[in-house]
Amino acid sequence: xxxDPASRRxxxxxxxxxxxxxxxxxxxxxxxxxxxxxxxxxxxxxxAVDVDGEGSPEYLVAKTxxxxxxxGDYTVVGVLANPATGAxxxxxxxxxxxxxxxDVFGIGFWAPxxxxxxxxxxxxxxxxFIREQSDSLFERPASADMVGRVYQWSHATPAYDWRTFQxxxxxxxxxxxxxxxxxxxxxxxxxxxxxxxxPISVQKAGVYVLRxxxxxxxxxxVTDRFVPAPQGGLSGPRFEQLSPGAQTFNVEVSSDQMxxxxxxxxxxxxxxxxxxxxxxxxxxxxxxxxxxxxxxxxFAPPPDGSVLGLRSPYLIAPxxxxxxxxxxxxxxxxxxxxxxxxxxxxFTGGVRDHGTDTDGNGKFDYLTVEAxxxxxxxxxxxxxxxxxxxxxxxxxxxxxxxxxxxxxxxxTAWTRVMFNDWSQIDTPQTxxxxxxxxxxxxxxxxGPYDVKLRIVPANVVIDPVVAHATAAYDLAQFDxxxxxxxxxxxxxxxxxxxxxxxxxxDPSLVPSGTTVMVRxxxxxxxxxxxxxxxxxxxxxxxxxxxxxVYLMGPAGQGVDYIELPLAA
Numbered sequence: 001x002x003x004d005p006a007s008r009r010x011x012x013x014x015x016x017x018x019x020x021x022x023x024x025x026x027x028x029x030x031x032x033x034x035x036x037x038x039x040x041x042x043x044x045x046x047x048a049v050d051v052d053g054e055g056s057p058e059y060l061v062a063k064t065x066x067x068x069x070x071x072g073d074y075t076v077v078g079v080l081a082n083p084a085t086g087a088x089x090x091x092x093x094x095x096x097x098x099x100x101x102x103d104v105f106g107i108g109f110w111a112p113x114x115x116x117x118x119x120x121x122x123x124x125x126x127x128x129f130i131r132e133q134s135d136s137l138f139e140r141p142a143s144a145d146m147v148g149r150v151y152q153w154s155h156a157t158p159a160y161d162w163r164t165f166q167x168x169x170x171x172x173x174x175x176x177x178x179x180x181x182x183x184x185x186x187x188x189x190x191x192x193x194x195x196x197x198x199p200i201s202v203q204k205a206g207v208y209v210l211r212x213x214x215x216x217x218x219x220x221x222v223t224d225r226f227v228p229a230p231q232g233g234l235s236g237p238r239f240e241q242l243s244p245g246a247q248t249f250n251v252e253v254s255s256d257q258m259x260x261x262x263x264x265x266x267x268x269x270x271x272x273x274x275x276x277x278x279x280x281x282x283x284x285x286x287x288x289x290x291x292x293x294x295x296x297x298x299f300a301p302p303p304d305g306s307v308l309g310l311r312s313p314y315l316i317a318p319x320x321x322x323x324x325x326x327x328x329x330x331x332x333x334x335x336x337x338x339x340x341x342x343x344x345x346x347f348t349g350g351v352r353d354h355g356t357d358t359d360g361n362g363k364f365d366y367l368t369v370e371a372x373x374x375x376x377x378x379x380x381x382x383x384x385x386x387x388x389x390x391x392x393x394x395x396x397x398x399x400x401x402x403x404x405x406x407x408x409x410x411x412t413a414w415t416r417v418m419f420n421d422w423s424q425i426d427t428p429q430t431x432x433x434x435x436x437x438x439x440x441x442x443x444x445x446x447g448p449y450d451v452k453l454r455i456v457p458a459n460v461v462i463d464p465v466v467a468h469a470t471a472a473y474d475l476a477q478f479d480x481x482x483x484x485x486x487x488x489x490x491x492x493x494x495x496x497x498x499x500x501x502x503x504x505x506d507p508s509l510v511p512s513g514t515t516v517m518v519r520x521x522x523x524x525x526x527x528x529x530x531x532x533x534x535x536x537x538x539x540x541x542x543x544x545x546x547x548x549v550y551l552m553g554p555a556g557q558g559v560d561y562i563e564l565p566l567a568a
Contacts, residue, residue: 040065040104044155046125048111048165049308056166059108059316061308062125064153071100072142073134076315078107079126082119083156089117092317095132097139106305106314112168114160121160127153168320171204172273175246178329180269182337183252190339194258198249198271198327202242207276209295210238212251216267216333220499221520221528221537221545223260225461234269239276239293249273255338262522262544263333274298274324298324335524336401343464343525344377344457345419348428351468353451355477356434363479366434369451371466373429375419380458384414384548384561385433387440388450396467399452401523403546403565410449411439414550414558417455431455437478447473454548454563456519460527486511488551488560493567499539501566503532503547510551514559517550520566535566542567 043065048057060080068074077093090113098105107127114123129151134141176199182191196212212234217223234253249271275296282289302316310316340346350372355364369385392408393399413435419425433453440447449470456463489509494502503518510516520529523544529535537545545566551559 044125046155046157047309048160049108050166051303051307054166056164057111058166059308060111060114060123060157060160060165061106061108061310062127062155062157063104063106063310064125064127064155065102066098066105066127066129066151066153067102068098068100068129068151070131070143070146071098072139073132074098075130075132076105076107077128077130078109078315079124079128080109080114081124081126082117083122083124086124089114089119089123090317092315094315095135096313096315098129098313103313106308106310108302108305108308108310108314108316110317110320111165112320114162115165115167118162120162121157123157123160125155125157170325171202171206171275172208172242172325173201173203174325174327175199175201178269178271178327180329180331188339190255191258191337192255192339194253194255194333194338196251196253196269196271196329200247200249200273200325202244202247205243206241207278207293208240208242209274209276209293210240210249210251211236211272211274212269213272214267214269216263216269217253217257217261219262219522219538219541221535222262222522222524222526225526225528226260237295239278241278256341258333258338259335259340259524260526261333262335262524262526262541264335264523264541264544265332266330267333269329269331270326271328272324272326297321336397340464340525341462342376343462344375344379344459345381345455346374346376346464347453347455347466348372348374349466351451351453351466353468353470355437355473357479359479361479364437364473364477365479365482366437367440367447367449367470367473367478368432368434369453369468369470370430370432371453371468373431373455374426375424375429376426377457378419378422378425381417381419381431382414382456382458382550382558383417383431383433383453384412384456384550384558384563385435385451385453386412386561386563387435388452389445390448390450390469392450393467396450396469399450399467400465401544403563406562406564409562410443410445411435412561412563414561416556416558436482436484438480438483440473441475441478441480442483444475446475447471449473452563454521456521456527456548460519460530462525463521463527464525484560485553486514486551486559488516488549488562491547491549491562491564493547493564495539495567496534499536499542501535501537501542503535503549505549511559513554515552517552519548519550521546521548539567 046062049059050057080089131146131149181195183193185192299318300321305314353369356366356368358365387410388408392404451468489505492504547564553559
């Protein structure tokens with residue numbers, strides 16, 4: 001049939017469009033087969049990728065066929081593990097948006113971590129997806145029963161030699177172990193400083209940031225009475241210009257900080273070196289140059305997935321940049337090995353005891369203990385003492401740092417001492433505490449005794465302690481009258497949760513007209529807390545605290561006293 005020219009043109013155009021559409025459909029099918037995520041033979045593929053062309057791969061890239069039941073946000077955790085032990089060699093994680101159904105998910109592991117671990121493949125690749133709630137108002141929220149669901153895939157890689165992967169470039173390396181030294185400058189037997197030293201080798205001149213950290217030198221309730229919580233830092237970042245060659249990174253910690261830390265056992269220290277940048281700004285008017293320093297970021301954003309042959313969705317580990325080297329040391333530290341900080345008053349070490357007969361009947365009414373002190377600030381001080389049975393502690397030094405159980409206590413006493421004359425400042429003074437003889441007789445324990453004295457300044461910051469072994473006494477030497485006028489009710493110490501402590505007494509049993517005072521005091525003398533409110537500290541170190549409870553009369557006189565351990 002003959003068609004007019006217009007009809008023939010229309011037929012040709014329609015045929016051409018059909019050819020174009022068919023080509024597009026075929027191309028789309030080919031693209032889907034070659035590139036779309038649900039086309040991955042075997043469901044897993046892995047390759048080492050050398051981004052900079054230097055010859056050794058920076059990334060180990062894995063592609064895994066996953067199948068998720070719901071579109072939305074997922075937290076993804078990728079682990080490259082040693083299949084022999086299951087231990088992670090390197091990991092990366094992040095939040096991604098996924099479509100429902102089958103898709104290929106790509107993940108790039110930072111290969112220098114493999115070289116650092118010195119573990120050859122095959123490796124285990126573990127991929128975990130955790131369904132999260134939507135983080136955008138424009139996204140469909142997750143189904144309530146889907147949030148938190150976990151989906152996992154695991155595959156094994158071919159064999160790899162760890163030596164083929166790129167090494168992490170470093171401009172500074174650790175060339176030896178961390179060492180420590182207690183430094184006694186004046187030879188008095190107490191350290192004036194604690195020094196950490198780390199030998200390093202610098203390959204490239206530049207600005208470096210030096211930092212030392214130790215969480216063990218921070219104790220809630222003690223160190224924070226003097227300085228804000230240090231977050232583990234021993235020293236602020238130090239910016240130093242280092243030249244190539246052997247260097248030593250030194251950190252000196254003052255005796256005050258070591259003493260106030262209350263450390264009494266193994267402590268972990270960490271020394272960290274990272275790269276920094278110096279920026280010089282010039283004042284626009286006078287031309288004065290002002291240098292400033294900053295620490296380089298530890299990581300840069302990862303490369304685009306296309307660089308590693310990946311298409312969305314994928315997750316790539318961030319790229320470490322700059323320099324960071326670190327070394328650790330575990331050292332046994334005792335706060336009492338260091339010189340104490342300034343205190344308002346201090347015992348000089350001179351202590352004496354004798355019996356006191358106040359009524360001349362030939363019997364001792366009191367066991368009197370006198371101690372020499374140096375007063376550095378005027379004011380009132382609460383002098384308290386506990387008489388223990390001999391041998392309650394292995395030595396006087398141990399007794400000063402510990403609180404024996406109540407079963408060792410023979411008797412106690414306390415009094416308020418006033419130093420209001422400036423002529424008394426920085427000159428030797430004597431304080432005195434009388435223990436009732438009747439209380440000794442009632443306890444039924446002959447001397448000698450171990451006596452522990454504590455003197456707390458009115459501003460309640462830090463107090464000194466002294467211990468003393470008395471002469472021998474026979475109970476028959478003491479008068480049977482003159483016992484305490486009133487006594488403290490039972491003191492209860494409870495811990496409703498780890499690291500939290502409460503001290504309480506039954507108020508109905510407190511003698512009329514008297515007042516109860518409570519102080520929680522660390523072995524180093526720091527008064528950590530006053531009153532009955534909850535006290536919080538490190539539960540593992542609570543044994544180093546004492547609870548001092550005072551019963552005070554209407555005129556402020558000492559009536560009764562007890563000192564108990566905060567924790568067993």
